[in-house]
Amino acid sequence: MFDRLEVPVIAAPMAGGASTPELVAEVGRAGGLGFLAAGYQSVEAVAEQVGATTALTDRPFGVNLFVPGPRSTADVKGYRERVREQSPTEPGEPRWDDDSYDAKLELLMALRVPVVSFTFGLPTAADVDRLHAAGATVVATVTTPREAEQADRIGADALCVQGSDAGGHRGTFADDGVSPGGGELFGVLAALRLVRDRVNLPLIAAGGLVHGADVAAVITAGAVAAQLGTAFLPTPEAGTSPAHRQALAEGTRRTALTRAFSGRPARGLVNRFLTENADHAPAAYPEVHHLTKPVRATGDPELMSLWAGQTYPLVRPAPAAEVVARLLAEARQALSVANTRIPPG
Ligand SMILES: Cc1cc2nc3c(=O)[nH]c(=O)nc-3n(C[C@H](O)[C@H](O)[C@H](O)COP(=O)(O)O)c2cc1C
Numbered sequence: 001m002f003d004r005l006e007v008p009v010i011a012a013p014m015a016g017g018a019s020t021p022e023l024v025a026e027v028g029r030a031g032g033l034g035f036l037a038a039g040y041q042s043v044e045a046v047a048e049q050v051g052a053t054t055a056l057t058d059r060p061f062g063v064n065l066f067v068p069g070p071r072s073t074a075d076v077k078g079y080r081e082r083v084r085e086q087s088p089t090e091p092g093e094p095r096w097d098d099d100s101y102d103a104k105l106e107l108l109m110a111l112r113v114p115v116v117s118f119t120f121g122l123p124t125a126a127d128v129d130r131l132h133a134a135g136a137t138v139v140a141t142v143t144t145p146r147e148a149e150q151a152d153r154i155g156a157d158a159l160c161v162q163g164s165d166a167g168g169h170r171g172t173f174a175d176d177g178v179s180p181g182g183g184e185l186f187g188v189l190a191a192l193r194l195v196r197d198r199v200n201l202p203l204i205a206a207g208g209l210v211h212g213a214d215v216a217a218v219i220t221a222g223a224v225a226a227q228l229g230t231a232f233l234p235t236p237e238a239g240t241s242p243a244h245r246q247a248l249a250e251g252t253r254r255t256a257l258t259r260a261f262s263g264r265p266a267r268g269l270v271n272r273f274l275t276e277n278a279d280h281a282p283a284a285y286p287e288v289h290h291l292t293k294p295v296r297a298t299g300d301p302e303l304m305s306l307w308a309g310q311t312y313p314l315v316r317p318a319p320a321a322e323v324v325a326r327l328l329a330e331a332r333q334a335l336s337v338a339n340t341r342i343p344p345g
Contacts, residue, residue: 001060001115001137002158002202002224006031007328009215010204011320012229013064013117014168014238015039016307021052023237023320028059030324033225035117039066043103050111060114062139065105067121068098069174072263074282080291082280086273087295087303094287109134117141117160119171120264120285128155139204141171144186148195160227161195163188163207164257167230167309169266175259175283185257189221196222208311212330216338219331228327230309234317243301247271251313253306261296261305263288269306 011027013035024034038046076094083091108116117139131138140151141160162171164185188207205218206227215226233240253269260277264285296304
């Protein structure tokens with residue numbers, strides 16, 4: 001599947017509104033592979049997005065699912081009280097849910113979506129078999145060599161190796177409740193090389209990749225494709241909110257990993273909410289996600305989550321197909337420069 005891409009560039013699934021059928025179609029038209037994000041959405045909304053995408057393009061595309069985790073035993077009430085004191089609106093009720101995982105999985109099989117990827121955990125081996133029977137290629141997101149070995153054992157066809165440089169939520173299977181990274185943090189290159197040493201599956205690299213030279217770098221390091229999220233956030237086809245677009249364009253804030261917004265580690269631009277709550281948020285996803293939802297919905301850049309990868313100041317806004325074409329041209333250029341630096345043997 002990934003060997004057949006004209007351009008080894010994947011537009012990452014971005015839950016919360018950024019991923020759209022238009023973005024997926026344009027990236028596919030330019031020779032890359034686009035992903036829809038099923039996380040947070042209703043089953044009906046996912047069905048609509050898949051339908052809209054197939055109406056726009058004949059190219060293959062993917063859909064990403066959040067794998068549900070266990071209910072948390074952490075003190076979420078105390079955190080809710082803390083958030084309530086800071087925000088102009090009443091926080092939501094913390095509650096656990098499974099993001100309609102089973103129903104979404106059934107839907108993607110029924111609609112014969114060509115690529116299905118998973119984050120926050122793994123599908124069962126039986127579900128991987130069913131996805132294969134429905135013609136799907138299965139991608140598992142991993143952040144450590146250990147997670148990669150687990151994904152290999154359940155029969156995943158490819159791994160998305162996500163570095164700690166990545167914007168948005170980390171795909172860690174479990175949050176250890178201690179460090180925001182849920183354990184040791186590996187940057188994209190370290191993660192890629194360590195995973196390559198343990199498993200023999202096609203690897204997709206993700207995290208802080210914004211330039212064609214970055215694409216060339218991860219391909220040289222053994223990846224079959226580069227998955228970019230933040231680079232596509234300012235494209236006109238993305239559903240990124242105006243406040244998020246503006247904060248990215250300003251390029252003045254630093255990024256940090258935090259569980260303040262959702263109870264799961266994620267990388268975003270530092271704002272007041274993140275600064276005041278980063279040290280207090282419990283490892284409780286999706287309870288904290290539901291709790292902060294009305295606060296994030298205010299659209300105030302000091303209160304909402306502004307997901308971004310570490311290299312976000314280097315992103316150059318353009319239409320999605322132009323981004324893909326430019327990445328390809330830059331990757332070619334970077335490889336020819338590299339060839340002059342590494343003498344033939
Ligand atoms: C706004 C945003 C939303 C994201 N949502 C998802 C998601 O729903 N599922 C997923 O697997 N990854 C998600 N990610 C992570 C991406 O898949 C990818 O790992 C990351 O964007 C790569 O780093 P970069 O943003 O520096 O390119 C999201 C990233 C961003 C920036």
